[in-house]
Amino acid sequence: MRGFSFRSLTFMLFIVFLVWSASFDTCIARRGKHWRPSRSNSASLAKKKGKSHGNSHHRHHHGVSKPKTPPHKAPAPPPPAPKEKKPKPKPKPSPPQTGSTTFNVLDFGAKGNGKSDDTKAFQAAWAAACKVAASMLTVPAEYVFLVGPISFSGQYCKANIVFQLDGTIIAPTSSNAWGKGLLQWLEFTKLVGTTIQGKGTIDGSGSVWWQDYPFEDPIDNESELVIPLNNTVQQHPPMPIRNELKGKMPSVKPTALRFYGSFNVTVTGITIQNSPQCHLKFDNCAGVLVHDMRVSSPGDSPNTDGIHLQNSKDVLIHSTDLACGDDCVSIQTGCTNVYIHNVNCGPGHGISIGSLGKDGTKACVSNITVRDVVMHGTMTGVRIKTWQGGSGSVQGVLFSNIQVSEVQLPIVIDQFYCDKSKCKNQTSAVALSGITYEKHKRDIHSKTCTLCLQRCPTMH
Structure with missing residues (x-):
């Protein structure tokens, strides 16, 4: 009985222990709040949530897909080569900035082709230069400017303006451009210290006037004693230099270049040719200097004085070539202190x-x-x-x-x-x-x- 009891007790305790162990494991499995997922379950959960762990060392088998590593960022492509730019046409020059002292007539719209009327461009360039003391208006070489009657007025102009003439200025040959009774073509009035200089030419297109009015007045009465050199004009009037004449030219023929009411003026270097009447005139001026310039017109061109002085004083003319159809130099009333050599x-x-x-x-x-x-x-x-x-x-x-x-x-x-x-x-x-x-x-x-x-x- 003792033996049985001890053995029976031992057996029963063993059975109880087994039952108790089974119940303990079951309890642990059912306690959700104490359940801790394994590393593999964590990976599966992360996969379901769309997360990946690049540092995981576990390998998945049996059809489980391997976590994708993030793609490497592709290097940025090189910038495209710049397209070859076609050369752009040069922009039209704009009027000079404030503070400039040089004013080119091309910058004010002059064409310089000998056909377009550049009168307004010359007026605009002069208006700008007139506001600046010691400024320069330039008429560039290798251009021909068609300019109608114009007055470069100086009553409110600054002093010492230079008119740099290196191109050619020509007068219109249409009667429509002249109106009636104009006494001058290019006029400079009430200026102080103005200089016209350069290697350019002022061409008065005089032939169209000479053929219409061979003589404004009869030939000088010295013709009673000599055969006048311009007698050929009466027999064979000069032919017009252009074929664009529109009507007869006015009976009053203009002077090509005139200074009026000005002080300390200079004309040098330029050529004045084929004036309808007088080439260069100084009226009511003081302090006049003319040198190293040229006047050129045919000997049979009527009434085409070279240099005409009137009511002017303190005049010096030297180193000048004068060829014309009337007086090379004419000195009229009101002149004093004139020196010509x-x-x-x-x-x-x-x-x-x-x-x-x-x-x-x-x-x-x-x-x-x-x-x-x-x-x-x-x-x-x-x-x-x-x-x-x-x-x-x-x-x-x-x-x-x-x-x-x-x-x-x-x-x-x-x-x-x-x-x-x-x-x-x-x-x-x-x-x-x-x-x-x-x-x-x-x-x-x-x-x-x-x-x-x-x-x-x-x-x-």
């Missing part, structure tokens, strides 16, 4: 004082020196001409070292000047005093004479 004259009518005293007016001219001048093929040499009936005086005149060749009348003093077939003979006239001639040289083809046509009421 080293000038070539011809063809033309020589260098003249007058005509003075027309229609009974008073004329005064004084302190005139003309020296070291060469004249070739001119109608007269040095000349003084006054109308009868006038008053005033010509005094203090020196003609020195005048060389003439093929000049028909080297020295002329005419106090009965008349531009008509017949003039009334009057006893009053402009008085002459202090007139000196020295060192004149002539060739065998030139006459030597001092003329006083008709009567000489006053001569000293």
Whole structure:
């Protein structure tokens, strides 16, 4: 019994232990809040949630897909090569910025092709230059600018403006561009210290005027003694230089370049050619300098004075070539302190004082020196001409070292000047005093004479 009891007890305890162990494992499996997932379950859960663990060392078999590693970021492609740019046309030049002192007419719309009207562009360029002291308006070389009648007014302009002329300016040949009664083409008024300089040309297209009006006035009355060089104009008028004429040109022929009411002005380097009438005129000016420039027109072009001075003082003209159809230099009333030297004259009518005293007016001219001048093929040499009936005086005149060749009348003093077939003979006239001639040289083809046509009421 003892044996049975001990064995039975041992057996029963073993059975109880087994039952208790089974119940304990079951309890652990059912306690959800104490359940801890294994690493494989964690991976499966992460997979379901879309998460991946790149650092997992577990390998999955039996059809379980391997976690995907994140793709490596592809390197950015190189930037595309820049497209080859086609050269762009040069932009049109714009007007100069504020503070500029140079104003090119091309920057203001001038074409410079000789056909387009560039008058407005010149006006705009001048208006800009006029506001700046010591500025420069440039007319560039290798361009031809068609410019109508224009006034470069200076009443409110700054001083010392330079007009740099290296191109060519031509006058229109259509009568529509001129209106009626214009006395000048290019006019500079009320300026101080202005200079026109350069190697350019001012062309007045005079031929179209000369054919319509061969002479504004009859030929000088010295033609009674000599065969006038411009007699061929009456027989064979010049042909027009263009075929674009629209109607007859106005009867009043303009001066090509005129200065009026200006002080300290200079013209140098340029050429003025084929003016309808006078080429270069200074009226009511003081402090005038003209040098190293040229005037060029045919000897048979009517009334085309080279340089015309009127009511002007303190004038110096030198180193200049003058070829025209009238006086190379004409000195009119109101002129004083005029000095002319080293000038070539011809063809033309020589260098003249007058005509003075027309229609009974008073004329005064004084302190005139003309020296070291060469004249070739001119109608007269040095000349003084006054109308009868006038008053005033010509005094203090020196003609020195005048060389003439093929000049028909080297020295002329005419106090009965008349531009008509017949003039009334009057006893009053402009008085002459202090007139000196020295060192004149002539060739065998030139006459030597001092003329006083008709009567000489006053001569000293």
